[in-house]
Amino acid sequence: MTLTKRSLMLATVALAASLGAAAAQDAVKIVGVVELSGAGATAGTNYKNGAQLAVDEINAAGGILGKKIEFVVYDTQTNPGNTRAAVQRGVDEGAFAIFGPVFSGPIGASMQIAQKAGVPQIVGGEAAGLTKQGVTTLFRTSLNQADAMPKLANYFKDAVKASSVAVVWVNNDFGKGGRDAIIPELQKRGIKIAADIATESGQADFAADAIKVKNANADAVFVYLNEEESARFLRAIKQQGYDKPIVGETTLLGAKVIELAGAAAEGAKGHVGLSVDAPVAGFAEFGKKFQAKFNYKSDHNGIKGYSGMYMLKSVVEKTGKFDKEAFLKAAHGAVIKVKDVPGILIDSKWDDNGDVDRESFLAEVKGGKQVITGTLPPVNKF
Amino acid sequence: MDQLLQLVLAGLATGSIYALAAIGFTLVWQTSQTINFAQGEFVMLPAILVLAAVKFLHLPLPAAVLLATGAFLLLFGFGFKKFLVDPMLRHGVLPLAIATMALSILMKEGAKDGFSAEAQQFPSLVPDGAVNLFGATLSLRDIAIFIVAVVAIVLLQLFVTRTRTGRMMQATAQNPDVAKILGIPTEQMILLTFLINAGLAVLASFLISPIYLAKFSNGEVIGTAAFIAAIVGGFNQVRGALLGGFIVGLVDNLAAAYVSSAYRAAVPLALLVLVILFKPEGLLGRKEERTV
Numbered sequence: 001m002t003l004t005k006r007s008l009m010l011a012t013v014a015l016a017a018s019l020g021a022a023a024a025q026d027a028v029k030i031v032g033v034v035e036l037s038g039a040g041a042t043a044g045t046n047y048k049n050g051a052q053l054a055v056d057e058i059n060a061a062g063g064i065l066g067k068k069i070e071f072v073v074y075d076t077q078t079n080p081g082n083t084r085a086a087v088q089r090g091v092d093e094g095a096f097a098i099f100g101p102v103f104s105g106p107i108g109a110s111m112q113i114a115q116k117a118g119v120p121q122i123v124g125g126e127a128a129g130l131t132k133q134g135v136t137t138l139f140r141t142s143l144n145q146a147d148a149m150p151k152l153a154n155y156f157k158d159a160v161k162a163s164s165v166a167v168v169w170v171n172n173d174f175g176k177g178g179r180d181a182i183i184p185e186l187q188k189r190g191i192k193i194a195a196d197i198a199t200e201s202g203q204a205d206f207a208a209d210a211i212k213v214k215n216a217n218a219d220a221v222f223v224y225l226n227e228e229e230s231a232r233f234l235r236a237i238k239q240q241g242y243d244k245p246i247v248g249e250t251t252l253l254g255a256k257v258i259e260l261a262g263a264a265a266e267g268a269k270g271h272v273g274l275s276v277d278a279p280v281a282g283f284a285e286f287g288k289k290f291q292a293k294f295n296y297k298s299d300h301n302g303i304k305g306y307s308g309m310y311m312l313k314s315v316v317e318k319t320g321k322f323d324k325e326a327f328l329k330a331a332h333g334a335v336i337k338v339k340d341v342p343g344i345l346i347d348s349k350w351d352d353n354g355d356v357d358r359e360s361f362l363a364e365v366k367g368g369k370q371v372i373t374g375t376l377p378p379v380n381k382f
Numbered sequence: 383m384d385q386l387l388q389l390v391l392a393g394l395a396t397g398s399i400y401a402l403a404a405i406g407f408t409l410v411w412q413t414s415q416t417i418n419f420a421q422g423e424f425v426m427l428p429a430i431l432v433l434a435a436v437k438f439l440h441l442p443l444p445a446a447v448l449l450a451t452g453a454f455l456l457l458f459g460f461g462f463k464k465f466l467v468d469p470m471l472r473h474g475v476l477p478l479a480i481a482t483m484a485l486s487i488l489m490k491e492g493a494k495d496g497f498s499a500e501a502q503q504f505p506s507l508v509p510d511g512a513v514n515l516f517g518a519t520l521s522l523r524d525i526a527i528f529i530v531a532v533v534a535i536v537l538l539q540l541f542v543t544r545t546r547t548g549r550m551m552q553a554t555a556q557n558p559d560v561a562k563i564l565g566i567p568t569e570q571m572i573l574l575t576f577l578i579n580a581g582l583a584v585l586a587s588f589l590i591s592p593i594y595l596a597k598f599s600n601g602e603v604i605g606t607a608a609f610i611a612a613i614v615g616g617f618n619q620v621r622g623a624l625l626g627g628f629i630v631g632l633v634d635n636l637a638a639a640y641v642s643s644a645y646r647a648a649v650p651l652a653l654l655v656l657v658i659l660f661k662p663e664g665l666l667g668r669k670e671e672r673t674v
Contacts, residue, residue, distance in 0.1 A: 036499055037494060037499040038499075038599075041499040041500045041501075042500045042501070045499070045500060171643070171644060197643075198642065198643055198644065199643045200643050200644060200646075202599075203643065204593070204594040204600065204603050205396055205593065205594070205634070205635075205638075207389075207392035207393075207395075207396065207521075207524070207593075207635060208389060208392065208635045208636075208638035208639040208643075208646075209638065209639075209643065211385055211388045211389055211392065211639065212385070212639055214388075214519065215384065215385045215388075228500075228501040228595060228597070231501070231503075231595060232593070232594065232595060235592070235593065236593070238510055239510060239511075239512065239521035239522075239523055239524070240388070240512060240519055240521060241511070241512035241519045241521075256500075259503060260501060260502070260503050260595055261503075262503055263510065264510070
């Protein structure tokens with residue numbers, strides 16, 4: 001090899017290395033740890049797509065503080081062990097923040113890793129217990145069950161006028177948390193629990209559960225299952241000729257559930273935290289962009305992923321630097337308004353536990369679509 | 383009493399689908415003395431193929447059903463025998479069994495990566511609705527599934543026992559060497575058996591996917607239930623697979639209602655253990671003796 005050739009090669013290697021280093025300096029890594037397969041595939045895919053949409057927009061507009069977002073996603077397969085490994089991998093790779101997961105069980109299994117490393121973790125889970133364990137790195141993108149269930153219990157009493165309710169829940173952290181939150185709220189309002197039916201995550205056949213609900217003769221049924229199971233349950237209970245109110249919280253009325261359940265979703269009603277059908281300009285705009293990019297309608301998890309990424313951007317810009325400790329300090333108590341950050345979609349506040357508070361909605365499935373029938377104020381005014 | 387009647391019918395409907403899949407186990411066992419561990423995925427895939435044909439080829443549903451059925455029979459009836467069973471069987475039944483395990487993973491992951499990891503709606507062949515019978519509300523779909531599956535199995539049984547081709551299939555299954563000496567085209571009979579297995583899988587897939595939703599992981603549940611059904615009923619008898627399917631479907635549904643959903647999967651397994659302990663050939667199976 002001649003000296004000239006060797007010099008040329010060395011120069012090329014040096015240039016490539018310096019370009020790589022420059023690219024790394026110009027980017028901030030955010031690791032998505034989401035359920036792209038397994039029982040949580042629907043929720044995780046929506047969450048990831050919503051976040052990806054926000055990342056593309058933010059990068060196209062110049063990034064955060066001049067740095068582009070490098071969004072790397074790992075599939076947890078809805079498995080707590082895989083989730084722990086993926087969060088650890090994200091921490092080891094120097095991620096500024098972990099994005100996800102969505103299911104409460106895997107969040108509970110992995111949040112201590114992010115806490116130990118001091119890495120912010122922005123999640124889609126709703127189980128009440130998640131933010132009661134003193135984890136300072138965890139931030140929700142959806143309402144805590146403990147905040148949503150009193151609203152729903154009022155709905156059972158005032159709108160449905162039920163004096164007895166059958167409760168069907170999925171036996172995981174999400175479902176158990178919801179069941180434990182709704183039953184005392186219903187009982188406080190004098191509503192009797194006619195049946196308390198546990199089902200399994202990933203359950204395929206709901207015929208027996210539907211028959212039990214029908215024979216419980218309650219005035220209404222409360223369904224608190226994950227997306228695919230919600231659709232299977234709706235199909236099973238309609239097969240039994242069930243004609244009483246079917247009420248749920250967010251998941252039951254989600255776009256994916258309506259798509260999967262088809263006509264069986266008709267008439268289902270309840271409370272939703274986020275919805276592209278809500279009378280909120282930002283949601284509608286987001287819904288159009290999501291549909292155009294991914295060719296399907298986003299559910300609430302898509303909104304969580306999208307607004308969560310803008311929450312991260314807003315807080316980082318507020319601190320003026322990529323400093324995890326400063327982020328955690330600024331994010332607790334952060335109030336982000338649409339007029340300042342349009343990508344947040346709806347005015348939101350994060351409290352000291354990482355719980356988010358915002359307006360929410362009452363909805364019903366009519367004509368194969370989720371129709372918003374009312375708006376409820378935040379739990380605490382801000 | 384009403385609830386029990388409803389649970390029994392729902393259990394029989396699910397059980398009849400398990401029976402269709404379980405018969406696949408018995409057919410493969412009779413022709414190759416091995417277990418097809420991809421049987422659950424055989425039931426999962428046809429529905430996915432239909433949806434893929436609608437999505438990617440923009441075919442109307444009836445055309446997609448025809449294309450998917452044809453493709454499945456070709457790939458997993460003819461192709462399964464020609465390119466997996468025949469080459470592997472020369473090396474013994476164990477390599478073949480392991481190869482079917484690999485096939486099951488390939489089919490599952492292929493459906494996930496090639497189509498979708500999410501559940502998909504699959505159109506029901508039967509309209510929604512319910513009828514009242516003896517004071518109990520019975521699902522029209524459960525009734526229709528039960529009838530369709532049982533008619534298919536009865537037709538299969540009649541074909542195997544009452545037709546010349548069916549009897550040649552039986553002869554091939556019982557002793558292929560003697561059957562060959564008698565002039566029976568054993569290769570064709572074995573191929574026919576595999577095509578029937580694929581056909582039953584297609585039927586089971588179209589019946590169960592509207593309930594379970596079409597998803598790459600459905601084969602795990604169906605395969606396990608059908609495997610238990612085949613052992614409980616008798617691995618070497620079609621009528622045993624039918625009985626086993628009904629029993630597993632019933633036990634599963636009654637356990638979910640009267641024991642708990644968490645333990646519903648354990649009850650059929652307990653039944654399986656009892657059958658293995660006290661009647662290892664299955665409830666309707668015949669004892670097989672082998673020289674080792």
